Amino acid sequence: MQVLTRHWGAMHYRIDGANHGPTVVFANSLGTELRLWDALLPLLPADIRVVRYDKPGHGLSDLAGTTTVEDLADDAAALIETLGGQVVFVGLSIGGLIAQALAARRPDLLKAVVISNSAAKLGTAASWQARIDAVGQQGMAGIADGVMERWFAAKFRASPALAPWRNMMIRTPSQGYIAACRALAG
Numbered sequence: 001m002q003v004l005t006r007h008w009g010a011m012h013y014r015i016d017g018a019n020h021g022p023t024v025v026f027a028n029s030l031g032t033e034l035r036l037w038d039a040l041l042p043l044l045p046a047d048i049r050v051v052r053y054d055k056p057g058h059g060l061s062d063l064a065g066t067t068t069v070e071d072l073a074d075d076a077a078a079l080i081e082t083l084g085g086q087v088v089f090v091g092l093s094i095g096g097l098i099a100q101a102l103a104a105r106r107p108d109l110l111k112a113v114v115i116s117n118s119a120a121k122l123g124t125a126a127s128w129q130a131r132i133d134a135v136g137q138q139g140m141a142g143i144a145d146g147v148m149e150r151w152f153a154a155k156f157r158a159s160p161a162l163a164p165w166r167n168m169m170i171r172t173p174s175q176g177y178i179a180a181c182r183a184l185a186g
Helices: 034-043 069-083 094-105 125-151 162-170 174-185
Strands: 002-006 009-017 023-027 049-053 087-092 110-116
Touching: 002 069, 009 034, 009 069, 023 069, 023 094, 034 049, 049 069, 069 087, 069 094, 069 174, 087 094, 094 110, 094 174, 125 162, 125 174
Parallel strands: 023 049, 023 087, 087 110
Antiparallel strands: 002 009, 009 049
């Protein structure tokens, strides 16, 4: 396992593909970890280096406490600097916000940015506070079904294929999820 030491602790990342090809960094969505991209890997060209990482409080990364989107962009920048050279940065949902902040703060690290299922702002401070309150009262399992409804169509949710996705989400530490929600509220 690969770990980058940040001021808040260990940030887990993984490199797949070519050792020295063009680098593509993937930043995943809230409540997911780097395995989110597993099914995509076999579809990518063999000559690229694929880098995935876990945000603070997600996957195998340590908790970071109070976090902003800018802090998350700084974490991504530190990872890219460790890798060396410019990258294509792909961000999904909160990963898209990270991509935008990274492009604004450190364009020198980027060849291109791909933003998926994201916007310049996601939700409102009130909607994120409601999500934080729900996690505080019900835990991750208490919000999971609502999140799965937003992520997947009814037919997929009725299949056994939903279980790993739901499990990934509910196993995210509530403190890490809440910290990311606070970053989104900001």
